[in-house]
Amino acid sequence: MSLAQALLDAEGIEAGYGAAVGSGEGASQVLFGIDLSIRAGEVVTLLGRNGMGKSTTIKTLIGALPLHRGRIRFGETTVAAAQAGGPRQALRPDAIARLGVAIVPEGRQCFPNLTVEEHLIAFADTRNDQREAWDLGKLYALFPRLRERKHHMGNQLSGGEQQMLAIARALSTNPRLLILDEATEGLAPVIREEIWKCLRQLKDLGQTILVVDKYIERLLDLADRHLVLERGRVVWQGDSAALRADRSVWQAYLGV
Numbered sequence: 001m002s003l004a005q006a007l008l009d010a011e012g013i014e015a016g017y018g019a020a021v022g023s024g025e026g027a028s029q030v031l032f033g034i035d036l037s038i039r040a041g042e043v044v045t046l047l048g049r050n051g052m053g054k055s056t057t058i059k060t061l062i063g064a065l066p067l068h069r070g071r072i073r074f075g076e077t078t079v080a081a082a083q084a085g086g087p088r089q090a091l092r093p094d095a096i097a098r099l100g101v102a103i104v105p106e107g108r109q110c111f112p113n114l115t116v117e118e119h120l121i122a123f124a125d126t127r128n129d130q131r132e133a134w135d136l137g138k139l140y141a142l143f144p145r146l147r148e149r150k151h152h153m154g155n156q157l158s159g160g161e162q163q164m165l166a167i168a169r170a171l172s173t174n175p176r177l178l179i180l181d182e183a184t185e186g187l188a189p190v191i192r193e194e195i196w197k198c199l200r201q202l203k204d205l206g207q208t209i210l211v212v213d214k215y216i217e218r219l220l221d222l223a224d225r226h227l228v229l230e231r232g233r234v235v236w237q238g239d240s241a242a243l244r245a246d247r248s249v250w251q252a253y254l255g256v
């Protein structure tokens with residue numbers, strides 16, 4: 001993919017937990033040179049069995065984990081760059097968020113003492129992007145349930161409603177890239193379907209999305225491209241038709 005076309009471009013990223021790679025005790029490298037590019041308007045998935053590095057990749061992209069080696073560019077901005085033994089440059093997570101990267105984390109993280117509407121107002125970013133900005137009316141049109149619950153506190157919501165609120169809250173920042181990490185984890189099937197429907201609507205609106213989820217069959221209908229991770233490396237990538245057709249990928253890397 002031409003780098004100029006990509007909204008997000010990560011090259012050779014290495015990261016992990018503990019101290020910087022190679023610096024001694026406690027260091028644990030998880031990512032071993034991930035390349036990942038996403039064009040504006042694309043929906044891309046990160047797939048792979050448990051513990052293969054999907055969440056670690058996301059944490060590195062949003063600046064929550066330091067980059068040990070590689071380069072991450074978002075739009076026109078280099079958000080992180082590091083060479084072995086060389087200089088490191090990195091924006092803080094809040095600066096990366098302000099560039100237009102919003103994450104819907106695992107576990108939703110709603111505030112128990114804010115109402116639904118307060119969640120949606122408190123984080124809103126009214127700077128206008130090229131696309132039309134999200135406002136309360138549009139968010140409630142996407143999630144009618146949240147309109148019905150707008151005066152309820154975060155801790156009075158069902159798991160599904162909390163998840164919808166987490167997505168709506170992320171959208172209220174008008175992100176250029178929306179990242180969902182296991183957003184349908186632990187939800188009832190009917191609620192999961194509502195979330196998928198919403199993601200489909202977002203895609204049709206041109207929202208760029210990076211998604212990690214276990215329900216691969218549903219992602220095939222939604223996403224443009226998929227990357228499969230195995231022990232911190234990209235071992236396969238392609239579009240939905242290619243993934244559907246290649247059962248060996250499913251057997252080798254997706255535990256299906």
Ligand SMILES: Nc1ncnc2c1ncn2[C@@H]1O[C@H](COP(=O)(O)OP(=O)(O)OP(=O)(O)O)[C@@H](O)[C@H]1O
Nearest residue numbers: 017018028030048049050051052053054055056057
């Ligand atoms: N906070 C942490 N400290 C140390 N090691 C961690 C931490 N979080 C994850 N790991 C390790 O990093 C590796 C990759 O984990 P990661 O969470 O990125 O996997 P994943 O592909 O997202 O899978 P899952 O669906 O299980 O979250 C695993 O070996 C995991 O044990």
